[in-house]
Amino acid sequence: MPKVTMRVNGRQVSGEVEGRTLLVQFLREGLEMTGTHVGCDTSQCGACVVHVNGAAMKSCTTFALDLEGAEVKTIEGMAAADGSLGVIQQAFQDHHGLQCGFCTPGMVMSAAALLAENPKPTEAEVRHYLEGNICRCTGYHNIVKAVMAASGQDVSAIAAE
């Protein structure tokens, strides 16, 4: 079987994969990093979003072998080394930005990509950017609020708790 080598959360990893092995399968089954979720497996929901060379991508719609040498960042890379939550993760907790949590890894990775591009987004920009991330629980308000809070903006005027 062909072998793929990439960096995941700063760590050099490699493994044998099939041609058809998706990045998300390589992460979850090959590396046993199950933080990245598969919601739909049809490119619609965004639960599987990770960063590839800094850009948000759906890991269910990318082949592992196509990422030879790439720099991948997953939800496991968002917390500090001591396990304390990253700023965006903490904001999701503080503002009740999750219920079942299934969409959360993708939401956090998309939010991180947004804030890297646009450090002080408006509420409308957050909603627009998260278009490809579906949440079946929260109704989105608290997710948007969490992302706004993570960007250091005052969210006291945003409704819903």
Place this chain on the structure above:
Amino acid sequence: MYAFEFKRPATLAEAVTALGAEEAQALGGGQTLIPTLKQRLAAPAVLVSLNGIAEIKGICTDDAGRLCIGGGTTHAAVAKGAGAYPALAALAGGIGDPAVRNRGTIGGSLANNDPSACYPSAVLASGATIVTNTRQIAADDYFQGMFTTALEPGEIITEVRFPVPMKANYQKFVQPASRFALVGVFVAQFKDGVRVAVTGASTGGVFRWTEAERALSANFSAAAVKGLKASADDLIADIHGGADYRAHLIGVLTGRAVAAC
């Protein structure tokens, strides 16, 4: 998904050779093809990724002033880098969602020719030229119906050359579940006339709305197309909208596109 051999050539020449193999297929960003493979609607023996080929990525302007976009250029890169053609950059920035735009490519979109895709309208309205590893194809000859193009098996879109209009605008009525166009209209005004291309509406794929082109070439204003009604013949009718509704949207969106120019 059935198993296949995965190849990732670094040059166009290697890719052309790899695609010469029996049952070989090109892989662009995979945003359409990977879901198709998962549904087993395609089952190539060899998948040839074009993602490692630097020579088919990037954006530049040629001596004729045309904006040239490499076939492997992502929607996100066009949204950011096609400032010389703002309506095209805006169209690319409105495709799907950020993750799709970071991976999907212009070549993949045009090869696929989904009847609801955005790029075909820009290519047809601009009178762009599709460049492949073997030839150049005019937009008017390229689109041949839903999911059908002039491409031969194994032919690779290496570049798309867009003449830049004086004014242009794309209006997309988003189908909110798929994020594709329920109907999309691209209007481009050139010195020698106006071209109007409609996507999302016809069972024959993207098409030029010639009545509107004539009216707008004579008088480039929203008022010129106000009473104009597109024919509902051969328009798509599905759970998202009937043929009459789509015909109505074509008129409304054309007016909006002109007003926004």
